[in-house]
Amino acid sequence: NAGVTQTPKFQVLKTGQSMTLQCAQDMNHEYMSWYRQDPGMGLRLIHYSVGAGITDQGEVPNGYNVSRSTTEDFPLRLLSAAPSQTSVYFCASSSGMGQVNYGYTFGSGTRLTVV
Amino acid sequence: AQSVTQLGSHVSVSEGALVLLRCNYSSSVPPYLFWYVQYPNQGLQLLLKYTTGATLVKGINGFEAEFKKSETSFHLTKPSAHMSDAAEYFCAVSEGGGFKTIFGAGTRLFVKA
Numbered sequence: 001n002a003g004v005t006q007t008p009k010f011q012v013l014k015t016g017q018s019m020t021l022q023c024a025q026d027m028n029h030e031y032m033s034w035y036r037q038d039p040g041m042g043l044r045l046i047h048y049s050v051g052a053g054i055t056d057q058g059e060v061p062n063g064y065n066v067s068r069s070t071t072e073d074f075p076l077r078l079l080s081a082a083p084s085q086t087s088v089y090f091c092a093s094s095s096g097m098g099q100v101n102y103g104y105t106f107g108s109g110t111r112l113t114v115v
Numbered sequence: 116a117q118s119v120t121q122l123g124s125h126v127s128v129s130e131g132a133l134v135l136l137r138c139n140y141s142s143s144v145p146p147y148l149f150w151y152v153q154y155p156n157q158g159l160q161l162l163l164k165y166t167t168g169a170t171l172v173k174g175i176n177g178f179e180a181e182f183k184k185s186e187t188s189f190h191l192t193k194p195s196a197h198m199s200d201a202a203e204y205f206c207a208v209s210e211g212g213g214f215k216t217i218f219g220a221g222t223r224l225f226v227k228a
Contacts, residue, residue, distance in 0.1 A: 042220040050214055059217070108157060109158055
């Protein structure tokens with residue numbers, strides 16, 4: 001049982017480049033989220049999804065795009081990378097039932113540097 | 116909108132001493148509250164959660180937390196610190212148990228021998 005799998009683990013981008021961070025879970029969780037972690041700021045919610053075909057914005061959505069075509073996958077797209085997007089990105093899925101959140105399972109993260 | 120405040124970005128205790136990490140929340144509806152732990156270069160792991168019912172909740176590794184509605188607090192405690200408890204701890208809230216979860220800034224726990 002792999003849980004939540006994020007790829008790549010490390011990435012260096014040039015300013016203006018685009019890329020997709022991949023996230024997949026094999027626990028049949030309906031709910032998935034993307035967070036970024038920056039020193040002293042904790043985790044900030046970027047986008048989340050309550051099921052296939054349904055996404056919504058979190059606290060810091062600008063510069064990021066998501067889609068959810070399947071229950072398993074929730075990719076995060078950086079449209080035009082900026083140095084301010086240098087961060088560690090975490091994907092998480094929830095073991096909720098009946099629209100109640102019982103807590104997240106996190107992936108191991110993607111460390112992104114934009115130069 | 117919900118929010119979380121963790122008091123103290125760094126806490127240092129001696130091995131065997133009481134661990135107390137403070138968390139206050141704001142929520143317009145009854146909250147679900149969570150504590151997560153993050154070890155270096157790893158993702159976050161759920162320690163414990165409060166949903167409804169008993170206000171004192173027990174988690175893994177000997178940690179527990181008490182939901183106090185009147186104080187809007189959810190402090191994390193452990194009677195006796197162990198060196199392996201050194202990590203960063205995050206408090207989180209979701210309004211009404213919904214899926215949108217907001218995290219605090221985190222508290223790094225140091226354990227001295």
